[in-house]
Amino acid sequence: MSRWAPARAALxxxxxxxxxxxxxxxxxxxxxxxxxxxxxxEGQLAEASxxxxxxxxxxxxxxxxxxLPAPLAEPLPTPAPAAVGALLISLSHKCNIVRDLALAPxxxxxxxLGLGQSWGLFALPSPEVGRLVVRGLREDGVWxxxxxxxxxxxxxxxxxxxxxxxxxxxxxxxDRARPWPSWARLVxxxxxxxxxxxxxxxxxxxxxxxxxxxxxxxxxTGAARPLHRAHRRRPLLPPTGAP
Amino acid sequence: MSGALGRAWGRWVALTAAQEPAHGxxxxxxxxxxxxxxxxxxLSVEGLVAPLLAPVGAGGLGDPLGQPAPPLLYRLLPAxxxxxxxxxxxxxxxxxxxxxxxxxxxxxxxxxxxxxxxxSQFAAALPPADRGVDLLLRNVLAIxxxxxxxxxxxxxxxxxxxxxxxxxxRRLLLVxxxxxxxxxxxxxxxxxxxxxxxxxxxxxxxxDPAYARLPAALVLDLHPLTQMMTISTxxxxxxxxLWLAALWARATRTAPxxxxxxxxxxxxxxxxxxxxxxxxxxxxxxxxxxxFPFVMLALYAAAAPPEFWARGAATARRALRGS
Numbered sequence: 001m002s003r004w005a006p007a008r009a010a011l012x013x014x015x016x017x018x019x020x021x022x023x024x025x026x027x028x029x030x031x032x033x034x035x036x037x038x039x040x041x042e043g044q045l046a047e048a049s050x051x052x053x054x055x056x057x058x059x060x061x062x063x064x065x066x067x068l069p070a071p072l073a074e075p076l077p078t079p080a081p082a083a084v085g086a087l088l089i090s091l092s093h094k095c096n097i098v099r100d101l102a103l104a105p106x107x108x109x110x111x112x113l114g115l116g117q118s119w120g121l122f123a124l125p126s127p128e129v130g131r132l133v134v135r136g137l138r139e140d141g142v143w144x145x146x147x148x149x150x151x152x153x154x155x156x157x158x159x160x161x162x163x164x165x166x167x168x169x170x171x172x173x174x175d176r177a178r179p180w181p182s183w184a185r186l187v188x189x190x191x192x193x194x195x196x197x198x199x200x201x202x203x204x205x206x207x208x209x210x211x212x213x214x215x216x217x218x219x220x221t222g223a224a225r226p227l228h229r230a231h232r233r234r235p236l237l238p239p240t241g242a243p
Numbered sequence: 244m245s246g247a248l249g250r251a252w253g254r255w256v257a258l259t260a261a262q263e264p265a266h267g268x269x270x271x272x273x274x275x276x277x278x279x280x281x282x283x284x285x286l287s288v289e290g291l292v293a294p295l296l297a298p299v300g301a302g303g304l305g306d307p308l309g310q311p312a313p314p315l316l317y318r319l320l321p322a323x324x325x326x327x328x329x330x331x332x333x334x335x336x337x338x339x340x341x342x343x344x345x346x347x348x349x350x351x352x353x354x355x356x357x358x359x360x361x362x363s364q365f366a367a368a369l370p371p372a373d374r375g376v377d378l379l380l381r382n383v384l385a386i387x388x389x390x391x392x393x394x395x396x397x398x399x400x401x402x403x404x405x406x407x408x409x410x411x412x413r414r415l416l417l418v419x420x421x422x423x424x425x426x427x428x429x430x431x432x433x434x435x436x437x438x439x440x441x442x443x444x445x446x447x448x449x450x451d452p453a454y455a456r457l458p459a460a461l462v463l464d465l466h467p468l469t470q471m472m473t474i475s476t477x478x479x480x481x482x483x484x485l486w487l488a489a490l491w492a493r494a495t496r497t498a499p500x501x502x503x504x505x506x507x508x509x510x511x512x513x514x515x516x517x518x519x520x521x522x523x524x525x526x527x528x529x530x531x532x533x534x535f536p537f538v539m540l541a542l543y544a545a546a547a548p549p550e551f552w553a554r555g556a557a558t559a560r561r562a563l564r565g566s
Contacts, residue, residue: 020256023411027418034426056434063439111312114363114373114381119426121375121480124433125444131452150452150459160289164533165372169304171453172371182369185304189294213450213459215443216466 029106034117037099040092045085048210049126054081127215130208131224132161132170136194137203146194146204156197157190170208179228191232202234254495258414265394265408266552267545269348271416272355272392274541275383276346279358282534283339292335293328296368301327305369316364334361345387348397355388376535382419383542386412395553414494416545421487423539428480436477442470445529454530472525479522486515490546516543 002008011018044050058081065073103110110116134147134157147153147161149170160166169186191204209224286292297303298317301324307317316334320327338361344354362381366373391408393399400406434440435447446469450459462469489511492503520543523536544552 036430
């Protein structure tokens with residue numbers, strides 16, 4: 001009999017309880033990870049859609065304060081967007097410290113394998129939306145729509161740009177005052193696809209049109225505001241001015 | 244441990260030690276493997292392998308080497324852009340082969356583990372392109388890699404025939420499903436999900452050009468319907484709490500308790516999922532959200548009682564022989 005046999009037998013006896021404990025730990029860690037505690041920063045709260053959301057939350061808080069008796073209303077924060085924002089940043093910071101500590105044992109594994117429990121599923125739908133617009137300048141001097149998100153366009157671009165992966169790259173650019181570095185590379189890629197699909201194009205414009213959605217009875221949608229406008233000329237052609 | 248806590252612990256140990264036919268896990272394996280294969284094959288069809296997976300300099304949009312902790316795959320790439328691109332394309336083909344192999348149940352655990360590692364490397368290439376469904380698929384692959392999903396309806400099971408397998412991976416998949424719904428429900432605190440915002444969440448989402456499938460004017464005309472759908476979504480997602488309790492009641496059906504008996508008599512587990520299937524197909528018709536609804540529906544297969552699939556297959560075989 002091997003000298004490890006007794007240890008193996010003891011482990012086999014305890015294995016059902018050990019496995020149960022391990023799985024309970026996995027479920028507990030996953031549940032804690034699934035609690036939506038975004039790491040809110042001042043920079044994020046400066047984004048237009050979040051500023052609008054803060055104003056709405058502050059108004060809802062003011063309405064709640066007005067309905068509550070004084071002893072209950074007093075502890076609530078001042079219903080000003082800045083105060084609500086400061087409270088959110090502070091809460092988010094403290095809660096995340098506790099959660100990070102609790103999740104620390106499995107953090108390396110989750111990082112290495114890209115595991116996690118962050119589920120939004122349209123958590124922050126905003127009336128401020130961004131529409132990717134690609135336009136092309138033909139040799140005859142006429143600008144034509146090559147692609148408009150939500151409306152389609154040239155087959156070479158419509159499939160990839162409406163697909164979930166590339167959409168992730170351009171959609172978030174619409175919420176930002178300045179796009180992230182991959183935006184310029186995306187513009188290069190879009191222009192290359194557009195030039196390849198239509199030999200008559202000599203220049204391509206890519207931009208995000210920021211639009212405000214309205215609700216029935218609300219003020220009508222205003223004109224779209226273009227953001228992150230970028231131009232690419234067909235290689236070997238000198239640059240021209242924007243239309 | 245004694246009393247109620249002791250009894251609950253005893254039931255938990257029994258649940259995690261249970262064995263069952265592997266057909267439920269096999270259906271999830273086939274569905275998830277097939278969906279990953281199709282999803283990744285679309286990258287090749289749409290010419291997105293280089294832009295999404297290659298590093299900048301080799302035709303990629305992302306800069307994985309510029310990250311604080313660059314993924315191993317990208318650290319190993321040669322400096323020559325053409326060679327780097329070839330290696331990325333080869334790795335992409337390997338992920339396709341692993342997905343097909345998982346779907347067929349060939350070297351099942353190894354395929355799931357390999358696919359998990361490859362997808363986690365690709366996820367870091369261009370983080371904005373890594374969506375919630377990609378995260379969900381990696382979580383599911385981690386469970387499948389530890390499961391006996393290859394012990395039924397799999398090439399691995401060809402010689403050995405169907406065998407019993409631990410039930411806990413299938414149950415862990417159900418917990419994962421519940422966490423997706425509960426996490427999403429708890430995150431929905433923005434004003435459009437509340438009366439203060441006029442329950443406008445789905446109206447905004449369905450008119451967002453990034454997701455819209457229907458004309459914006461039509462969605463606006465259907466505003467009361469989208470308001471009802473917003474409220475139903477919240478109720479249904481929070482209902483996952485009840486669903487997880489109903490799963491526990493079903494798994495411990497021999498234990499006493501009136502609520503447990505009522506939940507089992509009403510078939511709450513199945514009822515919740517039928518509503519869920521309508522919800523996911525409805526959101527697929529309303530919004531362009533890619534493969535997500537189908538991945539969720541593939542996971543629903545784990546909720547059927549373990550014998551359900553085997554019985555269904557036997558019935559289908561008899562019907563085929565009869566015809």
